[in-house]
Amino acid sequence: MAPGDGWARCALGHRHWGIHGAAGLLLTHHAPDGAGWLLMQHRAWWGHHGDTWGLLGGARGPGETAEHAARRETLEEAGVDVADYPVGGVYTDDHGGWSYTTVLVRAPSLLPVGVLSGESTDVRWVALSELAGLRLHPGFAASWPAVRALLG
Numbered sequence: 001m002a003p004g005d006g007w008a009r010c011a012l013g014h015r016h017w018g019i020h021g022a023a024g025l026l027l028t029h030h031a032p033d034g035a036g037w038l039l040m041q042h043r044a045w046w047g048h049h050g051d052t053w054g055l056l057g058g059a060r061g062p063g064e065t066a067e068h069a070a071r072r073e074t075l076e077e078a079g080v081d082v083a084d085y086p087v088g089g090v091y092t093d094d095h096g097g098w099s100y101t102t103v104l105v106r107a108p109s110l111l112p113v114g115v116l117s118g119e120s121t122d123v124r125w126v127a128l129s130e131l132a133g134l135r136l137h138p139g140f141a142a143s144w145p146a147v148r149a150l151l152g
């Protein structure tokens with residue numbers, strides 16, 4: 001286990017992963033044809049909210065920024081290095097005592113991805129038009145309307 005790994009209970013009474021909160025990377029690509037793409041992870045069935053689609057990410061380390069955690073997890077879980085791309089925005093879903101920060105980064109292309117973690121059964125670029133047909137992680141689904149608005 002890495003520092004920061006562990007369960008937390010928020011003020012709303014949920015159980016969440018990440019003693020210091022969690023962060024995820026919303027990596028998007030806007031194709032020249034106008035289509036929007038989003039990098040998503042299909043979580044293994046045995047995990048918390050298993051068998052759902054959500055963002056790459058995870059628990060923040062002690063004192064670790066959300067931006068750093070989101071980039072680190074994406075590199076660890078999918079081999080995608082986004083260190084060179086600026087953060088285009090952040091959205092924090094604060095439950096009181098625990099928060100999830102979505103870090104928005106735009107990719108210049110559909111970067112190659114891998115599945116490097118046993119927590120994922122798949123990592124792939126999903127067209128925004130496909131999202132409605134996927135079984136989404138409830139946290140992602142709750143944040144999505146606000147995050148979508150930030151995408152412009």
Ligand SMILES: [Zn+2]
Pocket residue numbers: 010011012013014015016095098
């Ligand atoms: Zn909560």
